[in-house]
Amino acid sequence: MTLSYVPDDAFAHRLDPRSKLLVQITFAAVAYAYTTPRGLAALTVVAAGCLALAGGGPRDLWAYRFALPFLLVAPLVAGATLGDPRFRVGDAVATGLASYRVLLILVVAAAYVRSTPVRRSRAAVQRTIPGKPGQFLGVGVALVFRFLPLLKRDLLSAREAMRARAGGERPVHERMRIVAVAGINRAFGRADRLGTALVARCFAWNPTLPRLALSRTDLPALALAAVLFAATLARIVFPRIA
Structure with missing residues (x-):
């Protein structure tokens, strides 16, 4: 299965591509700010919600099957050592959390690609820059x-x-x-x-x-992006937040 735009009447398909891009950017930022299991668990809910609102599901992630083996093997490689101890659990856990963070970002990206025609993506970029x-x-x-x-x-x-x-x-x-x-x-x-x-x-x-225009439908996406941005700033200002 190749990840590409799929015509649908899902909620994400009705959003302006600029609001979806903003959600992607802020999600990536907050994913790199919150690296604890509890933070990534909360982001898992957000990522799954984004994919569901785009009318997608676990089958859409099959397009990333070539990246998944690297994400799975990375913790094992990071934890393996040549001396004693033979395996460092701490290094493996840290790398595993990093791999999972990348996977969550890919899930949100899949939601965007599935719900946005190529011409609207191009229009969003050219009218923003x-x-x-x-x-x-x-x-x-x-x-x-x-x-x-x-x-x-x-x-x-x-x-x-x-x-x-x-x-x-x-x-x-x-x-x-x-x-x-x-x-x-x-x-x-x-x-x-x-x-x-x-x-x-x-x-x-x-x-x-194509003509682009933000509407009331984009308010939830903009609000989510604002919350993610605020959470990122809070993590920077108060680094002990989980």
């Missing part, structure tokens, strides 16, 4: 959202093709090399075709973008 920098970032955001799923699909296709040709019997490093080379070749090919398509369609840096 004026001038050429905003246009450049807007184009970058649009291209990433549109072509990252395609590149991931290319890697999966290359791996399946290799397995169909008995590539599973090769050493791991050889399989990684084959998939990586095939993925890079397809990425360059897509880049060439993209450039040609942009020229053929008279690509414009400042096209007519």
Whole structure:
């Protein structure tokens, strides 16, 4: 399953993308401010609520399956030592909490991607950051959202093709090399075709973008962002807050 925009009538789909971006930014800030189990437990409720309001569920996290093994293995690597003691529980717990924090940020990001069309994301960036920098970032955001799923699909296709040709019997490093080379070749090919398509369609840096407007529907999202921002400031001013 590839994480992308899914048309729906969920609450998050009716929000202005700028309010959702604000929630993402403040959530990431508060996630790095509150690193205790109790703080992360509270943020788990917030992250799950964001995904549910976007009409998503645990299946949407399957798109992050390539990152999950690294998040799971990181605590084991951090706790392992060459001498005595063989395993440091404190280091493993600290790294495990950090991995879980990253997972929560990915959950909120999944809610945004699932509920926001690419054109509205680009409009939000260009209308928040004026001038050429905003246009450049807007184009970058649009291209990433549109072509990252395609590149991931290319890697999966290359791996399946290799397995169909008995590539599973090769050493791991050889399989990684084959998939990586095939993925890079397809990425360059897509880049060439993209450039040609942009020229053929008279690509414009400042096209007519969808109209954005904050409404009363955005008030809960703005209020949540304000609460998260206040919690981050409170943690900075009073570092002993759990």
